[in-house]
Amino acid sequence: MPRSESYLAALILLTVANFAGAAQVQVVGLFPGAAVINVDGQRKLVKVGQTGPGGVQVISADSKGAVLRVDGVERAYGLSREYNEMGSTGSPQKTQLSVARGNDGHFQVAGSIDGHPVQFLIDTGATSVAMNENQARRLGIDYRVTGLPMKASTAAGTVNAWRVKFDRVKVGAIEVLGVEGAVIEGGAPVDVLLGMSFLNRVRWREEQGVLMLESKF
Template sequence: MRQNNWTWAALVLLGAAALLLLLMNRFPGALDSENAQMRFVYGVLLLTLVGSGVLMGWRERAGVALKQALTWIAIALVLVIGYSYRDVFSDIGSRLRSEVAPSVPVTGEPGTAYLSRDMTGHFHADALVNGTHVRFLVDTGASDVALSAADARRVGIDFSRLSYTIPYQTANGVIHAARVRLDEVTVGGITLRDVDASVSQGGLDTSLLGMSFLGRLGSVEVRGERLVLRY
């Protein structure tokens, strides 16, 4: 019986090859496009799965063979639908992730980052500064990327070289900061190099993603509950 199965499999493959040659000869260029090729692959896959289900149940009752064929058809449909709507499923997954962790940037394409508004009504961004994770509050009113003292230490800023000569007006009053330059700041799919920043002497608990980063982008746009950054 096993030898007969291999014979049938060989005949099926030869038949599929003959059908492919016939179609290419009868309809030249019909399989040139990617969509046409994928439809042909789907069709061959579906016929193969159905045929294998029927062959495996050939010696059993007709009901078993039919159930196996229907099972393979369902599996094939799930695979086809999953592949066809992969972009939609990916977008849904990104949206769910942004709802669970609003500060984690979602990258739609290179040079973009999407941030979701958190429960406080603000936009936060998990970024990489010189390869180190820093959580920023997005602040278009801040002239610089402002690092808190704690984040500056983690990034590797040498405090012995800092000169706190720049005054900043905050909600808690005037604080002084030192000018620094960051080698690299990455938010989602956006990476900027040589970013001007400042390190506060005190009074700043959360680092701010200010205009020395945002001002170098092509656009910063609020769309409902999402902040869209494009380089």
């Protein structure tokens, strides 16, 4: 084989090898000053200036996108929606949501109750989606008429409460229908709690300061 053809063949083989070995990089979560990146299936929350899996460095990040340095090349990335197939026959797919732990050590996420915007505090110690009276009134929940009176245990002791049912509770793209809730008399809890009546209906796990939520259906 002439030298020129031999050189060309070697160059093609090298290009193919480099392409096959390229890492698959996705941004699956965006936060001010940090991004959740997925490199060949390895996922991690990486702050700006730090290096994550596969040597990928986060240069900048906000709620709109991130700039990553991959193999020495900087590139802008948008948020990738992650889907895990339920089957190989075109079955429906599961939706995932990544929630970063806040500076106060808690997980907070924007969502909605029956179409009304709500800022949730994720609380695995809460039995249900719970809120105080003022929050319920603001959401238009007529809990004294439609709710079932009960007692609730709080840090301040046992207080009056009402068991209610929400038609739909949504965080990100994950929506759960027919979720049990509680309206607590007084001003506690301060935040609307996303408790186990919702979390038991999805899959969730915590990895390195990131809470992963995944729809079951």
